[in-house]
Amino acid sequence: MPEDRLLPRDTRRSLPIALLRAREAVMSRFRPMLARHDVTEQQWRVIRTLGEVPQLEANELAERACVLAPSLTRIIKSLEDRGLIARTRHETDGRRVLLTITPAGTDLIRAVVPESARIFAELEARYGRDRIHSLLDQLEELTATLSGDEA
Amino acid sequence: MPEDRLLPRDTRRSLPIALLRAREAVMSRFRPMLARHDVTEQQWRVIRTLGEVPQLEANELAERACVLAPSLTRIIKSLEDRGLIARTRHETDGRRVLLTITPAGTDLIRAVVPESARIFAELEARYGRDRIHSLLDQLEELTATLSGDEA
DNA sequence: GCCCTGTTATTAACATGTTAATTATATCGA
DNA sequence: TCGATATAATTAACATGTTAATAACAGGGC
Numbered sequence: 001m002p003e004d005r006l007l008p009r010d011t012r013r014s015l016p017i018a019l020l021r022a023r024e025a026v027m028s029r030f031r032p033m034l035a036r037h038d039v040t041e042q043q044w045r046v047i048r049t050l051g052e053v054p055q056l057e058a059n060e061l062a063e064r065a066c067v068l069a070p071s072l073t074r075i076i077k078s079l080e081d082r083g084l085i086a087r088t089r090h091e092t093d094g095r096r097v098l099l100t101i102t103p104a105g106t107d108l109i110r111a112v113v114p115e116s117a118r119i120f121a122e123l124e125a126r127y128g129r130d131r132i133h134s135l136l137d138q139l140e141e142l143t144a145t146l147s148g149d150e151a
Numbered sequence: 152m153p154e155d156r157l158l159p160r161d162t163r164r165s166l167p168i169a170l171l172r173a174r175e176a177v178m179s180r181f182r183p184m185l186a187r188h189d190v191t192e193q194q195w196r197v198i199r200t201l202g203e204v205p206q207l208e209a210n211e212l213a214e215r216a217c218v219l220a221p222s223l224t225r226i227i228k229s230l231e232d233r234g235l236i237a238r239t240r241h242e243t244d245g246r247r248v249l250l251t252i253t254p255a256g257t258d259l260i261r262a263v264v265p266e267s268a269r270i271f272a273e274l275e276a277r278y279g280r281d282r283i284h285s286l287l288d289q290l291e292e293l294t295a296t297l298s299g300d301e302a
Numbered sequence: 303g304c305c306c307t308g309t310t311a312t313t314a315a316c317a318t319g320t321t322a323a324t325t326a327t328a329t330c331g332a
Numbered sequence: 333t334c335g336a337t338a339t340a341a342t343t344a345a346c347a348t349g350t351t352a353a354t355a356a357c358a359g360g361g362c
Contacts, residue, residue, distance in 0.1 A: 015274075015283060016177050017196070018290040020217050023170040025297040030167070031350085040317065040350090045168070058341070066171050071318050073342055078317090095327045095340040123166075127296045132166060135289050139169040142286065145278050146176040182320090191320090191347065209311070222348050224312055229347090246310040246357045 029123060033115050037108065042067050044112065046075050050085055050101040051109045057090070058097040084108060180274065184266050188259065193218050195263065197226050201236055201252040202260045208241070209248040235259060 027041060034044050045065040050056060056064070062072045076099065079085045084105040090096035101109075124132055178192060185195050196216040201207060207215070213223045227250065230236045235256040241247035252260075275283055 013284075013287055015271075015287060016174060016181070016192075017217055018287050018294075019170055019174040019177065021294045022290045023167060023174065024217075025294045026167050026170065029297065035351090041167075042318065066168055066175075068319065068321095069341070070320080070343080074318075093328070093340085097341070120166075123297070127293055131289070133164075135286075135293065136164055136166060136169050138282070138286050138289070139173045142278055143169075143172045143176045146180065146274070186321090193348065210309095219349065219351095220311070221313080221350080225348075244310085244358070248311070 026123070029119050030116065033119060034112070037112055039108070039112075042071065043075055043079060046072070046079065047084060047101065047105055047108060050099055051106060055088075055098050055100045058099060061099055079105075177274070180270050181267065184270060185263070188263055190259070190263075193222065194226055194230060197223070197230065198235060198252065198256055198259060201250055202257060206239075206249050206251045209250060212250055230256075 031041060034041060039047065042065070046061065046067065049061060049065040058072060058076070059069070062069055065072070067075065076085065076087060076097075080087050082104075083102055086100050086102050088098040088100070090098055182192060185192060190198065193216070197212065197218065200212060200216045209223060209227070210220070213220050216223070218226065227236065227238060227248075231238050233255075234253055237251050237253050239249040239251070241249055
């Protein structure tokens with residue numbers, strides 16, 4: 001067993017890389033459609049998240065949309081300039097920022113959702129609905145297990 | 152069933168977001184260690200990949216390390232300046248760039264690998280070795296299915 | 303040998319990721 | 333009330349993602 005090459009583990013079986021590749025394989029199907037609507041993947045997550053509730057505080061929005069606070073600050077600025085979301089100050093706590101979606105924002109959601117559903121349906125047809133749900137279950141369990149406690 | 156809220160699909164069951172969260176949960180365990188060695192996650196993927204073969208062309212390296220060409224250009228510049236990798240021109244084809252790891256690069260690998268293995272072992276212990284392999288299988292199948300043909 | 307075309311890598315321009323520092327506001331306790 | 337501490341958001345600085353354009357070279361057909 002010559003050691004001329006260093007083998008960290010099994011690179012072809014790396015969990016982080018497998019997650020990265022799978023994510024890219026999935027997103028490459030959605031990105032062109034989102035680009036046609038002039039939104040990035042992250043901007044779409046923010047808009048869609050705001051479409052689900054009457055209003056959200058910035059930190060909650062960041063958590064749900066899976067974007068870091070500095071990114072959210074920039075995205076909010078951009079989406080507010082485009083009139084897709086609205087920013088308000090909390091009444092009693094001047095630090096907090098409240099976000100809501102605008103009518104233009106809901107219009108965008110209504111335009112994107114059917115296309116998104118179509119793409120996802122084709123993905124389900126290709127890979128199998130039950131297998132996707134099974135995969136989702138395992139991903140959620142992994143996430144829950146690892147974020148359980150810090151160590 | 153009032154329609155005051157728009158429900159794209161089941162946001163809490165979004166495959167792209169689940170992959171993103173899982174990836175973040177995993178990487179958050181490795182990032183601090185890599186930071187102590189002054190490399191980013193992507194730089195580490197590049198270095199580790201080069202540690203597995205005598206030499207690689209840039210396009211092959213980008214593919215294996217899962218970084219886009221423009222990112223690789225920047226990373227190569229940085230790692231070459233730090234003496235961790237070496238860049239050569241292909242003998243007969245002036246367009247191609249050949250990359251090899253340097254002794255300093257292999258030193259870094261030797262320093263990082265044990266720590267990486269320790270972190271991964273703890274992850275395996277926590278989530279289960281067989282479950283991780285099962286998850287890897289499914290991720291690879293999903294990736295293969297979706298990148299099978301373009302549509 | 304020369305144009306045409308395709309390929310490889312780089313650059314450009316902008317958006318986001320990532321960590322640390324900073325600002326603004328709240329809250330608590332003396 | 334004041335001052336110390338904590339929290340929310342922003343900013344700063346750098347690295348990477350993403351797409352499009354460009355530069356540099358190869359190869360084929362004439």
